Amino acid sequence: MKALMTAALMAAALATPAAAFDPANMTEAERAAFGEAVRDYIMQNPEVLIESLNAMEAQRLANEAQNDKQLVAANSAEIFEDGHSWVGGNPDGDLTIVEFIDYRCGYCRRVAPEVDEVVAKDGNIKLILKEFPILGQESDLASRYAIAVKQLAGGDSYKTVHDKLYEMRGSVTIESLNAISQDLGLDAEAIVQRMNTEEVSAEIRKNRQLAEKMQIMGTPTFVIGPELLRGIPSTGLASAVEQIRAAQG
Incomplete structure (x- = not known):
């Protein structure tokens, strides 16, 4: 039954x-x-x-x-045309990669060479780096230093400093940052003075406000064309670029 x-x-x-x-x-x-x-x-x-x-x-x-x-x-203007973030690669490229970075982030360090390689090999990618220090005082100090260098010495010096900061293995201090400035022939005193100005603070604040609107809480975070990728693409950055281009037709 x-x-x-x-x-x-x-x-x-x-x-x-x-x-x-x-x-x-x-x-x-x-x-x-x-x-x-x-x-x-x-x-x-x-x-x-x-x-x-x-x-x-x-x-x-x-x-x-x-x-x-x-x-x-919804936030495309702030993402792609904020007027303050460093722009590299091909400024007229058919695809834009935006990366939110923190110099003390191990994943950012790991993927940095891959980002440079993809941009260099492709030749048609515009790269935008957004300073997003979220891992403590040393992160904030490093970002302030990089932004101050960009504002005072230009984009080429910024990229060189950007790479140097990823290579650092010791603590980020005013002394260690001054050492980078001296090695590169930059004005260490002027950069330190610039680091705590409103001009530098404004860039960090705007990037944090944008990240909040986009619900970004970690680094690296990528915007590739219309896609938001939270973390390093599991298939690799080159593959992600290829897939996104294919989807765009």
Whole structure:
């Protein structure tokens, strides 16, 4: 009798339109039998549960990707044309890569050579670096130094300092930063004086405000064309660039 009831309930669930199948109208015995039948089915066919979880995860990722695209579109002017961030690569490139960076971030250090390699080999990528110090006082000090160098000595000196800061393995201090300035023939005293000015603070503040609007909480974070990538692309940066270009037609 119980087997017949279970079979009947399962058949009703599968055969009846979803709108007509209302568990709330079941008796206690019917609900219990139905629940047991579902449990038995899942235990005998666990791949169904795995497929369901995978489908839910795929849908979640798709929803997040769509939301991130909307964030990029809504903040495109601040992302691509803020007027203060360093611009390298090909300024007239057909694709723009924007990277939010922190000099004390191990992942940023790791991906930096790959970023330079992709931009150099491609030849048609515009690269924008946004200072986003979030890992403490040394991060803030390093970003202030890099921005001060950019404002006083120009973009070429900024990129050289940018690379030097990634190469540093000791603590970031005024003394260690002055040593970089001296090695590169920069005016160490003028740079230190510039570091705590409103001109430098304003760049960091604007980048943080943009990151907040875009729900960016970590580094590196990339904007590649219309796509927002939170972290290092799992397939590699070159592959991500290729896929995004292909999607754009």
